[in-house]
Amino acid sequence: MDFNDTQQEAEFRVEARSWLEGNKPERSAADERIGGEESYLRAAKAWQKRKYEAGWACLHWPKEYGGRGASPMERIIWGQEEGKYAALSGPFAIGQGMCGPTLMGYAIEEHKQKYLPPMASGEHIWCQLFSEPGAGSDVAGLSTRAVKDGDEWVINGQKIWTSGAQFSDYGILLTRTDPDVPKHKGLTMFWIDMHDDAVEVRPIKQASGASGFNEVYFTDLRVHDSQRLGAPGQGWEVALTTLMNERLAVGDAPGPDFNEIFDLVCDLPDENDNPLVEDGRVIEHLARWYCQKSGLKYTKYRTISALSQGKTPGPENSITKIVSAAKLQQISRFAIDALGISGTIRDEFEGNEDNPALPFIDGFMGAPGLRIAGGTDEILRNIIAERVLGLPQEVRVDKDKPFSQL
Amino acid sequence: MPRFCYYARAETTGNEHVNLDFSDEQKLLGDQVNKMLSDSDSVTAARRLVEGSETGYDTEIWRQMQELGLTGCAIETQYGGLGLGDLELCVISEAIGRHIAPTPFFFSICMAARAIQLFGAEEQKRTHLPGLASGERIATMAIAETPGAVSQKRIRTRFGGGVLNGRKIGVCDGMSADFALVMAQDEGGSVGLYLAELGDTQRSPQKSLDPSRPVACIEFSDTPAEPLGSAGWDDIQHIRDRAAVLCAFEQVGGAEACLEMARNYALERKAFGRQIASYQALKHRMADIYILNTLARSNAYYAAWALSTDAQVLPSAAATALLSATEAFDFAAAENIQIHGGMGFTWEFDCHLYYRRSRALGVILGGTGSWQRKLISALRAQNSTAVA
Numbered sequence: 001m002d003f004n005d006t007q008q009e010a011e012f013r014v015e016a017r018s019w020l021e022g023n024k025p026e027r028s029a030a031d032e033r034i035g036g037e038e039s040y041l042r043a044a045k046a047w048q049k050r051k052y053e054a055g056w057a058c059l060h061w062p063k064e065y066g067g068r069g070a071s072p073m074e075r076i077i078w079g080q081e082e083g084k085y086a087a088l089s090g091p092f093a094i095g096q097g098m099c100g101p102t103l104m105g106y107a108i109e110e111h112k113q114k115y116l117p118p119m120a121s122g123e124h125i126w127c128q129l130f131s132e133p134g135a136g137s138d139v140a141g142l143s144t145r146a147v148k149d150g151d152e153w154v155i156n157g158q159k160i161w162t163s164g165a166q167f168s169d170y171g172i173l174l175t176r177t178d179p180d181v182p183k184h185k186g187l188t189m190f191w192i193d194m195h196d197d198a199v200e201v202r203p204i205k206q207a208s209g210a211s212g213f214n215e216v217y218f219t220d221l222r223v224h225d226s227q228r229l230g231a232p233g234q235g236w237e238v239a240l241t242t243l244m245n246e247r248l249a250v251g252d253a254p255g256p257d258f259n260e261i262f263d264l265v266c267d268l269p270d271e272n273d274n275p276l277v278e279d280g281r282v283i284e285h286l287a288r289w290y291c292q293k294s295g296l297k298y299t300k301y302r303t304i305s306a307l308s309q310g311k312t313p314g315p316e317n318s319i320t321k322i323v324s325a326a327k328l329q330q331i332s333r334f335a336i337d338a339l340g341i342s343g344t345i346r347d348e349f350e351g352n353e354d355n356p357a358l359p360f361i362d363g364f365m366g367a368p369g370l371r372i373a374g375g376t377d378e379i380l381r382n383i384i385a386e387r388v389l390g391l392p393q394e395v396r397v398d399k400d401k402p403f404s405q406l
Numbered sequence: 407m408p409r410f411c412y413y414a415r416a417e418t419t420g421n422e423h424v425n426l427d428f429s430d431e432q433k434l435l436g437d438q439v440n441k442m443l444s445d446s447d448s449v450t451a452a453r454r455l456v457e458g459s460e461t462g463y464d465t466e467i468w469r470q471m472q473e474l475g476l477t478g479c480a481i482e483t484q485y486g487g488l489g490l491g492d493l494e495l496c497v498i499s500e501a502i503g504r505h506i507a508p509t510p511f512f513f514s515i516c517m518a519a520r521a522i523q524l525f526g527a528e529e530q531k532r533t534h535l536p537g538l539a540s541g542e543r544i545a546t547m548a549i550a551e552t553p554g555a556v557s558q559k560r561i562r563t564r565f566g567g568g569v570l571n572g573r574k575i576g577v578c579d580g581m582s583a584d585f586a587l588v589m590a591q592d593e594g595g596s597v598g599l600y601l602a603e604l605g606d607t608q609r610s611p612q613k614s615l616d617p618s619r620p621v622a623c624i625e626f627s628d629t630p631a632e633p634l635g636s637a638g639w640d641d642i643q644h645i646r647d648r649a650a651v652l653c654a655f656e657q658v659g660g661a662e663a664c665l666e667m668a669r670n671y672a673l674e675r676k677a678f679g680r681q682i683a684s685y686q687a688l689k690h691r692m693a694d695i696y697i698l699n700t701l702a703r704s705n706a707y708y709a710a711w712a713l714s715t716d717a718q719v720l721p722s723a724a725a726t727a728l729l730s731a732t733e734a735f736d737f738a739a740a741e742n743i744q745i746h747g748g749m750g751f752t753w754e755f756d757c758h759l760y761y762r763r764s765r766a767l768g769v770i771l772g773g774t775g776s777w778q779r780k781l782i783s784a785l786r787a788q789n790s791t792a793v794a
Contacts, residue, residue, distance in 0.1 A: 073448035295701025
C-alpha cells in the first residue's frame with residue numbers, strides 16, 4: 001500500500017492543476033443553477049468549450065475524435081483536480097459517457113468524425129432514449145417500432161425518463177425492428193436528430209416537483225440507414241456496450257451526507273437541552289452512516305488503486321448507488337425528524353435565516369428517484385448476484401418466445 | 407517489503423491519489439497462510455474444540471505457524487522476529503478469520519507482543535519477545551472482571567508491593583498462556599498493565615459461546631508481577647485500537663467465508679425444480695452480504711494504512727473498521743445459516759462455528775455500543791481541532 005503518484009502521474013497532476021488555476025470558471029455550478037436552466041446551460045457550455053480548446057475534454061477519448069488519449073488513471077486525476085467545477089459538466093455526462101463510446105463502437109467513420117468532436121466540445125448535447133412506459137427494468141421488452149422503408153427507417157413510439165431530452169440536440173434510440181423473434185434479438189439502435197419535427201419532448205413533473213426527465217414521442221420519424229448503430233437485431237448488444245461504459249461513473253447520491261447530519265445533531269438540543277449528538281440512538285445511526293460513507297470512499301480508492309497499477313478493477317463499485325441512495329433517504333428522514341415541525345418548512349423565517357432543513361427536504365424528495373433511476377435497487381442487486389457472485393438468473397418465461405407472442 | 411506512505415493533502419479535499427492495496431508480497435503471504443490453514447483443515451480443528459475433544463488450541467496449526475515464521479513476523483529481528491510490520495499481521499489475521507483457526511495468535515502476537523514492543527522496558531522486551539516470536543511461549547491479555555463495558559473505575563484488580571490481587575474473567579487462551587498482561591489499578595488508583603506469569607495462579611476454564619476461542623477465569627492472589635513499562639489507560643486504548651484493526655481483518659475473512667459457503671450451498675440445493683440460488687429472495691440476501699463485506703473490507707484497508715503509519719486518525723479508522731466488520735460478519739454468519747435452511751441449523755454443518763465466532767469477535771475488544779460512542783467522540787474531537 002502506498003499513496004504516491006508515479007512520476008508521470010505527478011507531472012500530469014501538476015499540469016492539470018496549473019491549467020485549472022489559470023482558467024477555472026468564475027462561478028460554481030450551484031451559483032449558476034440559481035439563474036435557471038438556461039443560464040446554467042450557457043455556463044456549462046462555456047466551461048466545456050474552454051476545456052475542449054485546451055485539450056481537457058473527454059480525456060479518455062482518442063485525439064482524432066476530440067479527446068486526449070489519456071490513461072484511465074489520468075482521467076481520474078483530472079476528475080480529482082477539476083473537483084467542484086465538474087458539476088458544470090452534468091449536461092454532457094450521458095452523451096460523453098455513454099453515447100460517445102457507442103458511436104465510436106458502431107457508427108460509420110464519417111459520422112464519428114462529424115459528430116464526436118462537437119459532442120466533446122459541448123456544442124452538441126446528446127441523450128439516451130431506452131426506457132419506455134411499458135419497459136423499465138425490463139428494457140428489452142420495449143415496443144417503439146422502426147420499420148425499414150428503402151434507405152430509411154420509419155420510427156413510431158414513445159420513450160420515457162429521458163434525462164436532458166429538453167435541451168438535447170441528438171440522441172441514441174433503441175427500437176424494435178423484428179417483433180417475430182425473442183425480445184432481445186429483435187432490437188436495433190439508431191442515432192437521431194432531436195430537433196426533427198417528428199420528435200416531441202414533453203417534460204415530466206416528478207414527485208419532487210422538479211422536471212429533469214421527459215417523455216419523448218416519435219411520429220413517423222424518418223432516419224437514414226447510415227444512422228443505424230450496429231446490425232439490425234444487434235441492438236441489445238449495442239445497448240449493453242453503452243451501459244458498460246458507465247462502469248467508472250460511480251453514482252454517489254447527490255445531497256446531504258454524514259457531515260451534514262453530524263453538524264446538524266451537534267447543534268440541535270433535545271427536550272432536556274442536551275445536544276442530540278450525545279443521545280445513544282443518534283450515535284448508533286451516525287456511526288452506521290459514517291461506516292457506509294467511509295466504506296464507499298475507500299471502495300472507490302481500491303478501484304483507483306487497481307487502475308493505477310494497470311489492473312482491471314474488481315466489481316466493488318457496483319455497491320455504490322444502492323448504499324448511497326438508501327443512506328441519503330435515511331439521513332434526510334432522520335434530519336427532518338430531529339428538526340421537528342421546522343424540518344418540514346422550506347421558507348426562511350425569523351431565527352431561521354440559513355434554513356437547515358432545506359437540503360434534507362430536497363434529499364428526502366430526491367432519494368426515492370435515485371433508488372430507481374439508472375437501475376433500481378432490485379435490478380442492481382440482481383446484477384451483483386449474477387455478475388459478481390455468479391448466481392443463476394431467475395427463470396424467464398419470455399426468453400425464447402417471439403416478442404409478438406408475449 | 408514496500409512501505410506504506412501517504413502524501414495526501416487535507417482529508418476533506420478529496421484530492422488524494424491513493425494506492426489502497428496490499429503489495430504482491432503481502433498477498434502472497436496471505437495465500438500461503440490460507441493454503442496452510444486449508445491443508446490443515448483448520449475448520450475441523452475448530453470443531454474439535456467446540457466438541458470438547460481438544461482443549462486450548464490446535465498445536466499442529468500453531469507448529470506450522472511457528473515454522474512459517476508467522477508468530478515472529480512483526481517482532482523486531484533483535485528480539486528473534488522477522489521485523490516485518492502491521493500489514494503482514496493484517497493478511498495473516500484475515501486468513502485466520504476465514505478458517506476460524508483455533509490459535510492464540512490474536513492475543514499473544516497481535517495484542518500482548520505488540521503491547522510489549524510499544525510500551526515494555528528494554529529488559530522486558532529482551533526477556534519476553536523472543537519466546538513469543540518463536541511461538542514457544544504464549545501470552546494473553548487479562549482485562550474484564552464484570553459484565554458490561556470495561557471502565558477505569560470498575561477495575562478492581564490491584565497491584566501493590568510487587569504482587570497482583572484480583573479476579574479476571576473471559577481471559578482468552580487463559581488456560582494455555584504462559585503469562586498475561588493484566589489490567590489493574592496501582593495504589594494511587596491509576597490503571598496500567600502488569601506482566602504476570604500464570605503458572606502459579608488459580609485458573610479454571612469457562613464454558614463459552616465460542617469454545618474454539620477458549621476462555622478462562624484467573625484468580626490472582628499475591629501473584630508476582632511487574633508494570634509493563636509505564637503503560638497507562640491511554641496506552642491501553644492505543645493497543646486496543648491497533649488490535650481492533652486486526653480483529654476487523656479476522657471478521658472480514660470470516661464474513662467472506664460465510665458468503666462462499668452460502669453461495670456454494672445455494673447453487674447445489676434445489677427446490678421447486680430449480681437451484682435455490684436462482685430465487686431473488688436468496689440472491690438479494692447474498693447481494694446484501696456482499697455489500698456489507700465490501701464496505702467492511704474497504705474500511706479495514708484504510709485502517710490498515712492508519713495502523714501501519716500510526717496515523718492520527720487511527721482511533722476513528724480503527725473504530726470504523728471494527729464496527730463495519732462486526733456488522734458484516736454478524737449478518738453474513740446469521741444469513742449463511744438462513745440460506746442453508748434446516749441443514750444450516752444442524753450440529754454437523756459448519757455454519758454454527760462461524761455464527762459463534764462472529765459474535766465472539768464482536769465483543770472481544772468491547773461491544774458495538776462502546777465502539778460507536780468511541781467513534782463519534784473521536785469524530786467530534788477531530789471536528790473541534792479542525793475548527794480551531
